[in-house]
Amino acid sequence: MNWLAQIVGVGVVILALIDIYLTVLFPRLGSSLLSLPLSKGIWCLFRLAARAIPFKGDRLLSHAGSVALIVIVAAWIFFLSCGFALLIWYELGSSIQETEGMTPTGFATAFYYSAYSFTTLGTGDILPKTDIQRLLMVLEAALGFSTFTLTITYLLSVYSALIKRNTFALSLHHRTSGTADAVELLVGFGANSEFNGIQQDISNMARDLINLLESQHSYPILLYFRFRQTYYALARLLLLSLDTATLIKSALNPEEYRSLVRSTAVAELWGGSLQILTEVSCTFLPKNHPNINERQEQLWRQRYYHAVERLRSEGIGTVTDLEEGATSYISLRRKWQPNLTALTNYMAYEWSDMAPAERLGNKRGDVERERRTGNN
Structure with missing residues (x-):
């Protein structure tokens, strides 16, 4: 029984150390053993709690990311302390003894001794009596010190990345005057029908997006920092980036704006947005994504008509064949809309919260379609 407990203890310690290594020192999306499953589990519990008390749902969900961080750190401490406790459990009363009186031999005492050593508080009232146990205590104390140091570094890095993500999201929110409409971004870039410097603007936007991609790679838990303000949502940020590129x-005249349409800045914006969405979808989201139906495509078409009308009203050159452009828009949107809808649902948002401008755009699209039909 002694050897079995020690084997299990070694396995638990190794499991915790590998997870710390993969989470903090070699962070890649989907590579952790404990952290990612724990984060998903915490999010599911918060989702269930939010459904049970819907009037407090948004407020409750906004704490999911922070709680998940606490649980992950607590899990590392618990697994390491528990693993070492299993290693020394059967040594109590022999090579590990109470300073005064009889030494308790229960697992609770072993865990107390292990946790005392792990937190580097000292030897306490139970002391190792052999060289092996002294070395084991020193090893655990060293791992404890390293774990707490790495934890502090990890927490600072996560919140630094979160601030950058929120800054980017807030910037896009204000660039669209709070409408969450990619058309307003393009109109702002092309004020007075001139796109002077737009490639630099798009390049800066793409750079922020690539930084977000790497942050999400390194700190998957970022996804679970869900705020009540919808303009901070990753789904809205990706919607603005993808719809802008689309x-x-x-929609833009391919001859008049050829250098922009085929620029590396637009390619980076499109590719980076799709990569974030695809990787988040593969790692976090359920496999049964919403299907695209004819009604949705019709709404996209109306959205496109409104976008072109808005661009033309600002003197920005658009495609000459409106129907061909609409078909291209729908084809491109098919590549990202199902995953984006699934992400919106997973994060407990309504699509109308992510794309409030589309409701108005669809109504205007109806008017535009009726006008064109009447002219024909």
């Missing part, structure tokens, strides 16, 4: 590719 409209540039499908």
Whole structure:
């Protein structure tokens, strides 16, 4: 029984150390053993709690990321302390003894001794009596000191990345005047029908997006920092980035703005956005994504008509064949809309919260379609 407990203890310690290594020192999306499953589990519990008390749901969900961080750190401490406790459990009363009186031999005492050593508080009232146990205590104390140091570094890095993500999201929110409409971004870039410096603006936007991609790679738990203000949502941020790139590719006049449409800045914006969405989808989201139906495509078409009308009203050159452009827009949107809808649902948002401008755009699209039909 002694050897079995020690084997299990070694396994638990190794498991915790590997997870710390993969989470903090070699962070890659989906590579952790404990942290990612724990984060998903915490999020599921918060989702269930939010459904049970819907009037406090948004407020409750906003704490999920922070609680998940606490649980992950607590899990590392618990697994390491528990693993070492299993290693020394059967040594109590022999090579590990109470300073005064009889030495308790229960697992609770072993865990107390292990946790005392792990937190580097000292030897306490139970002391190792052999060289092996002294070395084991020193090893555990060293691992405890390292774990707490790495934990502090990890927490600072996560919140630094979170601030950058929120800054980027807030910037896009204000650039669209709070409308969450990619058309307003393009109109702002092309004020007075001139796109002077737009490639630099798009390049800066793409750079922030690539930084976000690497942050999400390194700190998957970032996804679970869900705020009540919808403009901070990753889904809205990706919607603005993807819809901006989609409209540039499908709505702008390809001859007049050839250098922009085919620029590396637009390619980076499109590719980076799709990569974030695809990787988040593969790692976090359920496999049964919403299907695209004819009604949705019709709404996208109306959205496109409104976008083109808005661009033309600002003197920005658009495609000459409106229907061909609409078909291109729908084709491009098919590549990202199902995953984005799934992400919105997973994070307990409504699609109308992510894209409030589309409701108004669809109504205007109806008017535009009726006008064109009447002219024909």
